[in-house]
Amino acid sequence: MAKKRILFLGETYRADAITWMNGLKEFGDFEIVTWELKKSSVGVSRLRRLFELFLTFFKIKKMTQSYKADMVIAERTTSYGFLAALTGIRPVAIAQQGITDLWPHHSPLYPFKKMLQDYAFKKADLIHAWGKVMSDHMEKSKVDMTKVMELPKGINLENFTFSETQNLKSIEAVVTRSLEPEYKHEVILKAFAEIKKKNIPFTLRIIGGGSMMKSLQKLAIDLDIQDQVIFKGRTPNTRVAELLQKSNFYISMPTTEGVSASLFEAMACGCFPIVTDLPGNRSWINNHENGILIPNGNDKILAQEIIEAFERDIWRKAVVERNRKFVEENANYIINMKKIAAAYHELITLKSKAN
Structure with missing residues (x-):
C-alpha cells in the first residue's frame, strides 16, 4: 500500500517543524512534501510580508495540484494555516503558535489577521493546541473545541538526556x-x-x-x-x-x-x-x-x-x-507523536469515505 502523503506548509528550518514532520514519518509512515514562502530580506515589514502572502493566494490552487497530497498541515493560523484552508486539500490540520499569531494587539493589521485566523479555524478539520494557553485562546475565539487537540509534540528523550550539572562552581x-x-x-x-x-x-x-x-x-x-x-x-x-x-x-x-x-x-x-x-x-x-x-x-x-x-x-x-x-x-515525543499520527490517519480515512 502506498504511503499517505502530507503537504506541510511552514518554515522547514525551525526545530518545531522538523520535530513535527519527523514524528509523522517515523510513527505514521507518512511521506512529507513541503512548501514555504520565499525568505524575505532582513527588515521587511509585516505589511510587505502580508502582501507577499496575498500574491500567493492567486497561485495556491495551481501550486497544490502538483503535490497530490492526502492531507495538508500548517503552522501559524494567520499565514500558512490560512493558505492550507485555501488549498482545497482535505483534511486540514493547523497549529496555532500562540499569542504571537495575533501580535501585536495594537497593530493596524490586527483586524485583518484576526479575519485570516477565524477563516483558518473554521475550515480546519483538526486544530493543534500545543498547550493549555492555546486552548484557552481558541475557546475565547469561539472555536469549535471538538476540533482541538491539546497535546505538545514532545521532545525526543533519547537525544535530550539528563545530565547532573548542579554542583558546578560557576x-x-x-x-x-x-x-x-x-x-x-x-x-x-x-x-x-x-x-x-x-x-x-x-x-x-x-x-x-x-x-x-x-x-x-x-x-x-x-x-x-x-x-x-x-x-x-x-x-x-x-x-x-x-x-x-x-x-x-x-x-x-x-x-x-x-x-x-x-x-x-x-x-x-x-x-x-x-x-x-x-x-x-x-x-x-x-x-x-x-x-x-x-x-x-x-x-x-x-x-x-x-x-x-x-x-x-x-x-x-x-x-x-x-x-x-x-x-x-x-512531553514524550514517542508517545505524543504516535497519538498525533493516529489522529491524522483517522481523519484521512473519514474524508476518503465521505468522498
Whole structure:
C-alpha cells in the first residue's frame, strides 16, 4: 500500500517543524512534501510580508495540484494555516503558535489577521493546541473545541538526556531562542553584567541566529562581558542537546509566547529554568517550585534570581530531577507523536469515505 502523503506548509528550518514532520514519518509512515514562502530580506515589514502572502493566494490552487497530497498541515493560523484552508486539500490540520499569531494587539493589521485566523479555524478539520494557553485562546475565539487537540509534540528523550550539572562552581547558562527582538536577549545580557559586578563566575552561551546578532554582540562588549558570552549561531539540534547537558541554567525572556519546545528540552537535560512570567510558561512552571518566573523585561530581578538559585545547589538538584520526570510523563515525543499520527490517519480515512 502506498504511503499517505502530507503537504506541510511552514518554515522547514525551525526545530518545531522538523520535530513535527519527523514524528509523522517515523510513527505514521507518512511521506512529507513541503512548501514555504520565499525568505524575505532582513527588515521587511509585516505589511510587505502580508502582501507577499496575498500574491500567493492567486497561485495556491495551481501550486497544490502538483503535490497530490492526502492531507495538508500548517503552522501559524494567520499565514500558512490560512493558505492550507485555501488549498482545497482535505483534511486540514493547523497549529496555532500562540499569542504571537495575533501580535501585536495594537497593530493596524490586527483586524485583518484576526479575519485570516477565524477563516483558518473554521475550515480546519483538526486544530493543534500545543498547550493549555492555546486552548484557552481558541475557546475565547469561539472555536469549535471538538476540533482541538491539546497535546505538545514532545521532545525526543533519547537525544535530550539528563545530565547532573548542579554542583558546578560557576553559572553555566544557555539561551536557545532566535536572535530576534521579541526574545529580549538584551535583558539577559544586562542581567549577566550585574552578575559580573558580584564577581560570580559565569559563561553564557547564546544559541541561534537572527537579525539582532551584531547589535547583541556590540552590547556584550559595551557591558564588558564579551569574554564570558559565547554566540554559537545556528546550531544542529544534536549539538544543542550537548550544550544543554553542559549547562546548569536555561534562560528565556520573550515578550510573548505560546509553548516552547526548548523549555522541555532544557528541563529534560537538567537545566534549571528561569523564564518570563507569561501564560504559556505558567502552564509548566510554578514559580520557585520547579523554576522561576521573571516579570517581563526586568533584568535586575533576573540577575538577583539567578544568583539566589545558583547559591541553592541542593534545592536546584531536587528541582531538575523532578523536572526530568515531569517531561517524561507529559512531553514524550514517542508517545505524543504516535497519538498525533493516529489522529491524522483517522481523519484521512473519514474524508476518503465521505468522498
